[in-house]
């Protein structure tokens with residue numbers, strides 16, 4: 001009897017578990033995506049480092065909205081293009097052309113927000129995100145070609161290109177869904193954490209000097225504790241953006257900066273002062289009692 005090969009310990013188990021995860025595994029490990037990602041990041045670097053870029057990025061990430069902006073906008077082009085396809089089937093070609101144009105215009109705005117989110121990804125997510133973007137660009141090109149054919153009165157070609165574009169964009173949407181629901185990209189990494197109801201000692205007081213960040217273990221997950229001007233602060237250590245260790249970040253003026261992509265959170269209330277995070281950081285209550293730093297989950 002032939003024994004099944006031993007699983008590769010270096011390979012994520014999620015890439016082996018189903019046909020679609022195996023397919024995605026092949027795609028996201030493609031070497032050319034890594035090279036293309038580096039090239040694109042090189043091109044974007046001057047823009048990302050330009051004065052005022054942080055504010056523009058915050059706008060594009062959706063910090064003002066309280067969650068990621070890109071997924072909100074993705075409904076627009078898909079909805080317009082789907083409407084155009086239905087109207088084409090119904091023989092309403094002028095109206096279909098209007099929706100097709102609106103879909104292509106909204107796709108450009110959607111792509112810009114997606115590109116902003118992509119610049120704060122790493123590794124597999126960055127490669128899969130680039131593939132998602134490239135497939136979307138292909139879908140947009142087909143829709144623009146469809147619009148051009150409509151304007152030239154080539155109705156058959158316009159419809160075919162529109163249907164093909166919709167199919168390609170749907171494949172890109174699948175990859176986008178995998179990034180959000182399968183990988184947790186731009187979702188709140190602290191969404192299911194609440195902290196204990198009762199005060200729990202986490203550190204002897206002398207081990208928390210003023211203005212020094214410490215990571216402590218609270219029932220199996222990490223919490224950042226910090227003391228300044230006699231007040232003790234505590235918040236989830238895993239950054240709400242992508243889980244970066246806030247305890248390894250700098251604190252300045254009561255604001256901690258994530259070492260991974262630079263999100264900034266106010267210690268007193270967890271508010272996001274700068275993205276790419278769009279969700280506030282979960283804060284816990286903290287105090288010093290009988291020589292111990294104690295923490296508990298926030299009430300309300």
Ligand code: FES
Nearest residue numbers: 239242244258261
């Ligand atoms: S993990 Fe991305 S900013 Fe913290």
